[in-house]
Amino acid sequence: MLTIDPKSTPTRDLHQFLLGAVAPRPIAFASTIDENGVANIAPYSFFNAFSSNPPIVVFSSNRRVSDNTTKDTLYNIQTNKEVVINVVNYSIVRQMAVASIQFDKAVSEFSKSGLTPLASELIEPPRIKESPVQMECRVTEIITLGDQGGAGHLIVCHVLRMHIDENVVDNGRINPHKIDLVGRMGRSYYTRASGDAIFTLFQPVTKISIGFDSLPASVRNSHVLTGNDLGTLAGLEALPTEAEINSASKDKRVQELMAECGDDKVALQTRLHHYAKAMIKSGQTAKAAGILMLAV
Ligand SMILES: Cc1cc2nc3c(=O)[nH]c(=O)nc-3n(C[C@H](O)[C@H](O)[C@H](O)COP(=O)(O)O)c2cc1C
Structure with missing residues (x-):
């Protein structure tokens, strides 16, 4: 500096x-x-x-x-x-x-x-x-x-x-x-x-969000997700429920990634993070959070 x-x-x-x-x-x-x-x-x-x-x-x-x-x-x-x-x-x-x-x-x-x-x-x-x-x-x-x-x-x-x-x-x-x-x-x-x-950025400020510190360590330390991705996740009102995580696991692309990576947990985590990142970009933050919880 x-x-x-x-x-x-x-x-x-x-x-x-x-x-x-x-x-x-x-x-x-x-x-x-x-x-x-x-x-x-x-x-x-x-x-x-x-x-x-x-x-x-x-x-x-x-x-x-x-x-x-x-x-x-x-x-x-x-x-x-x-x-x-x-x-x-x-x-x-x-x-x-x-x-x-x-x-x-x-x-x-x-x-x-x-x-x-x-x-x-x-x-x-x-x-x-x-x-x-x-x-x-x-x-x-x-x-x-x-x-x-x-x-x-x-x-x-x-x-x-x-x-x-x-x-x-x-x-x-x-x-x-x-x-x-x-x-x-x-x-x-x-x-x-x-x-x-010009871009828009919606962040409700009266409803309290989970914050960066509530995200799992594997998400906070991701090599794929950027500060803006983590900021978007930190703005969620709640972490995904069991039902939402379960539903994320049934997503067609998630199933393909799981099949492709087999027992390689590191590869699966990286690919799920890339998939979640694309979801965040398209505005599907809650769904992205559910996907990320599959690889904590
Ligand atoms: C885009 C722009 C912004 C400017 N901002 C300032 C400023 O914030 N403060 C300032 O003292 N001069 C600023 N200037 C310079 C003045 O416009 C300039 O000194 C001008 O001749 C002052 O005119 P006046 O003597 O009729 O007030 C700026 C110039 C431009 C082109």
Whole structure:
């Protein structure tokens, strides 16, 4: 393992280690307005939602590592405590990149990026029309984390109103494939959260599961089953009953494997583990557990 001591690591390197490790990060496309009415937009990936009641999202505007200067978004928010957090999806990612350029404060990134300002309902800064979700926010707190290059300012935003494009909603919920969000990773890497990048993982959390430590040692120490396979088995509510184990022993493929392996218990265990692994992959976890119990 590479061991990093932040105290003896240059900020530029530490920054990239943090960005590479804490990833992918959602992107807040923040719109603010200055005292002359110039609208500013800029992306911020030190961002997340932290509370639903009250609805709070937080992002961080950092001092530049290169010259320790602060950013226009922070200045505008310090002035009027208002911001719209617009989310970034794949269709606006290139325009978002243009908005991240260090234009002069008097220049609006709306005109530079070609994105469209849309009047907000409760606050002065406009929303970004092309963004599929726009959150009008009042800033309740700005927490300064330091005074050197790289130091963040946590901007705590109370969401006053959300606007959601109906085209990304199915049955009252945002469909991840339709919203097609983009996440920031380290260096210039991004991720697109749709298609194969999305998977579902169901784990009931109120019903207590058996846990990894209840699995037989032969299963826990399997050379075939992965940590994810064992995690799936550990999420079962109960170990298989005698009846379930008995039923597993009558499975056609299990009978074939038993016949093929004869007295070779090690070979049988390995092949049953491979068979159970395929079952887990196809979602038949309880059946897989029954098969595994045949070779403990
Ligand atoms: C995808 C992306 C994410 C970014 N995230 C942050 C961030 O979390 N914090 C930050 O200070 N700058 C971040 N930046 C850099 C700012 O967007 C950039 O410094 C911008 O010029 C600031 O604009 P402003 O001065 O108008 O606020 C990010 C840039 C990109 C492209």
